[in-house]
Each structure stands twice: as C-alpha cells, then as structure tokens.
Amino acid sequence: MPEWIEIVIRTLLAVSALFVFAKVLGKRQISQMSMFEYVTGITIGNLIGYISLDTDSEWYLGLIALLVWVLVSLGIEYLQLKSKKARDFIDSKGRVLIKDGKVLEDNLRKEKLSSDELMEQLRKKSVFKFADVEFAIMEPSGDINVLLTRENQPLTPKHLGIKVGPEQEPQTVIMDGNIMDEPLATIGLDRNWLNRELEILGVAIKDVYLGQVDSYGQLDVDLFDDQIKVPLPQKKAALFAELKKCEGDLMLFGLTTKNKKAKEMYEQCANQMSEIVKELMPVLHR
Numbered sequence: 001m002p003e004w005i006e007i008v009i010r011t012l013l014a015v016s017a018l019f020v021f022a023k024v025l026g027k028r029q030i031s032q033m034s035m036f037e038y039v040t041g042i043t044i045g046n047l048i049g050y051i052s053l054d055t056d057s058e059w060y061l062g063l064i065a066l067l068v069w070v071l072v073s074l075g076i077e078y079l080q081l082k083s084k085k086a087r088d089f090i091d092s093k094g095r096v097l098i099k100d101g102k103v104l105e106d107n108l109r110k111e112k113l114s115s116d117e118l119m120e121q122l123r124k125k126s127v128f129k130f131a132d133v134e135f136a137i138m139e140p141s142g143d144i145n146v147l148l149t150r151e152n153q154p155l156t157p158k159h160l161g162i163k164v165g166p167e168q169e170p171q172t173v174i175m176d177g178n179i180m181d182e183p184l185a186t187i188g189l190d191r192n193w194l195n196r197e198l199e200i201l202g203v204a205i206k207d208v209y210l211g212q213v214d215s216y217g218q219l220d221v222d223l224f225d226d227q228i229k230v231p232l233p234q235k236k237a238a239l240f241a242e243l244k245k246c247e248g249d250l251m252l253f254g255l256t257t258k259n260k261k262a263k264e265m266y267e268q269c270a271n272q273m274s275e276i277v278k279e280l281m282p283v284l285h286r
Helices: 003-025 035-053 059-082 084-091 105-110 115-124 181-186 191-201 235-256 260-284
Strands: 095-099 133-138 144-148 171-175 208-213 219-223
Touching: 003 035, 003 059, 035 059, 059 084, 095 105, 115 144, 171 181, 181 191, 191 219, 235 260
Parallel strands: none
Antiparallel strands: 095 133, 133 144, 171 208, 208 219
C-alpha cells in the first residue's frame, strides 16, 4: 500500500475516533476548560497527529493511548461531580480579588495577577473604578466576575416597581429568503399571516435575509440589500395610541355631559382605562 494512502486512512480513522471521543467527553471540553481538561485536549491532539503520521508504529497503539486518556478524563469528571473536595483539588477554588471596594493584594499575588491585569479584566466588564466594585472573584476557569455596589448597579424596571411581561424566545421564520414553517407553527402562525405582514412592510420574501417574530407577534426583517430602509413595526405604537385615545375620549365625554350619572360612569371608565394602559405600558414600550 502506498504511504500516502496509508496516511489518508490513518487520518480518517483518527478524525472519526476524535469525533466519537469528543462527543463522549461533552461540551465542557470546548468551553471553560479546567487546567486538567486543557492538558487533556493538548495531549489528545498530539495523539491524533501521532496516529495520522507515524507510519512506523502500529496505529492501534495510538488508539489505545487515546482511549486511556479519554477514560481517565471521564473518571476525573465523574469524581468531580460526586465530590466537592475533588472539585476543589482539581479545579481549585474561586478567589476573592476585591471586597467592599478594597483590592486584596495578597490574593492577587496568589493568582499571579498584576494590578494592570486586574484593571484590564474590570474594564472588560465595563467597570473603570475598582471602588465601584462590591465583590470581584476569580473563578477556577480564570474568568473574573464582578458585583457592583448597589448605587452603581444599572436601573431596572424592578427598582421602579414596574412589572414587565415575560419575554419568550423569538422565532426565526425567514432565513436566506426561505420561509421556515416549523418556527411559524410553533407560535401558532402560518404563511398567510407572514405574507400579509411582508405586504404591509412592502418587501418580498426573496429579498429577506432574516425574519424574526417576537412573543408579541411583531415581525422584524433584515434585507439582503442593506441600503433599503425597512419601516419599523408600528403595531404596539398604534395600539398604545388607540388606548390613549379611548382614555381621552372617555375623559372628554365626562367633562362635556351634564348628566351626573353619565359623568360618574365616564370618569370611572376613564380611570379604569388609565389603569389598563399603565399595566400594558411595559409590553407596549418594548
């Protein structure tokens, strides 16, 4: 057998084995790897190269070594799942770097982190003053997570006492100019509805690169031609305006009528409409 054919066969075999073992090890091998998982990934890569190119050795020896590394890695992952002490020993613990706006220099030295590197990591979290940090911890993965002091945290609807409606996953209903029927059915819509919405926007299916429908039935589209401006959906704005008009009409009827009972009824209805608008405000202003 020619050597180049043997290398092709070995490489295909190694890639197939790598794919199977990577699926067995799981996604954690790809993202947020621990130190041991990082070493395992490098070693497995070297073994794959050995299996592919070292034609002087038996190919199955490389597969045996690869299998041993995978089994050891699985065993350690199982041990970590079962034992907190094992997790702390293998992955190490998180270490506090900033507490109550005070940088803990001893912990920085233990993590071999300079003040410049600390400030760089804080800036990545959009924090430019260490005094604004209530708590910062370096995780075993090496990432630094930051909790700002209460007065420096972003304002949310909860702080204002506003209840916000739940947000569900947007469904992509158009992709590369093609209608996606399954996402449409997921939200209880069909092609007729989609075609009507596109007609309102004045665009054709074939011109749409991406189209998404949010949990409130609002369609947003992005066209292949970025020079074409698509009007923003106005359903929520139109509904809000209609509700405010109803509220205004009720108040006006209450002011103009001379009938006392009718005046009280209109004022009561206007107040109820005002409460409805207030409750729907978070949804209509999304």
